[in-house]
Amino acid sequence: MWDVYDSKGVLLLHKGYVIETDKQLDILLARGIFHISDTMPEPDTGKPIHREESSPFQLIDQIYPRLEKWICSSLPETEKEFPSKIMGLCSSLQRACAQDAEATLSTIVLGPAGRYSIKHSVDVAIVCELIGQALKMSVDERLSMIAAAMTENIAMTELSDILYSQAAPLSDEQREFVHAHPASGVERLKALGVNDPLWLSAVLSHHQSSDGRGYPNGVKGESIPVSARLIAISDLFCAKVSGRSYRQPLSSHQAMQFVFSAGEGQIDADIAELFVKTLGIYLPGTFVCLTNSQIAVVTRRGEKIQFPIVYAVTGRDGMPLPGPVYRDTSHPDCGIARVIPASEVTVKVNRYQLWGYSDFNPRR
Ligand SMILES: [Fe+2]
Incomplete structure (x- = not known):
């Protein structure tokens, strides 16, 4: 099903509208009907269009179902292939960012609606990759960081989806689960064959805070890996620009103001400036x-x-x-x-x- 437009692009029918009479149909056909969708448009020439299979949109859109499959599967073969499969997804994400950073960033706002926990992890990984590039981190360091971003909440995927729609404060049981998820995530990743120390340390520390108020163990300042600090900032930023099912998203400008004021001086000015320079005041796709x-x-x-x-x-x-x-x-x-x-x-x-x-x- 799709929306229907006339030759001037005027919306005639919303997707799902049922045409009830022949007369209605005749009028529509007389005006000409067009469909505008988020797919490659057919050319006016009638020649078949060459689909660029590796456009940033296709590269990123393919990551969501694959990441969900690998994160949520408990099949025995998952355990053998998990690290290499996730790294493959990270390489695709790096290709998309290298090809067109702004088109890739636009997927944070305009990407397909899907499972929140999965989409959010990919959003965070995109921001981390681009900030990592701006910080001149090596390709391998960035790969470990974005693998950590994609799997940061592997121990609470279902709870993340529940919290997306939950306006009420966390219950005691939920809070306990949330506080445990960095450490239990690392255990899960190790069981799935991950032994990259950068990947594991970033997952373990992605909720630490410079002032020691973070969890799981209140590590402070420089002891927190850089990649974990970037994941934490990107995580908060992406959560704010995506909103919640009960709360409107913030503009990227507002989200950055929130993130950096929430940091109360914990995030140094250089990093804050880098975020603004890299993501812009208005995130592409806004x-x-x-x-x-x-x-x-x-x-x-x-x-x-x-x-x-x-x-x-x-x-x-x-x-x-x-x-x-x-x-x-x-x-x-x-x-x-x-x-x-x-x-x-x-x-x-x-x-x-x-x-x-x-x-x-x-x-x-
Ligand atoms: Fe987390």
């Missing part, structure tokens, strides 16, 4: 309302960080456009008025079009 009332998607950082590259996806009347249209956010008529949560946007966007992975190349 929906914004422009001063001209159009809804647009942030695709890339601009030359100035406060003026990102955006493409309008609706007209001023809120109706979907047939294709994305570049808007200059430094111009007063097209400035960013506010961030809109993705959950409030009813227009479907095509990531392949917006980031130039189709025959439709967005023009500036």
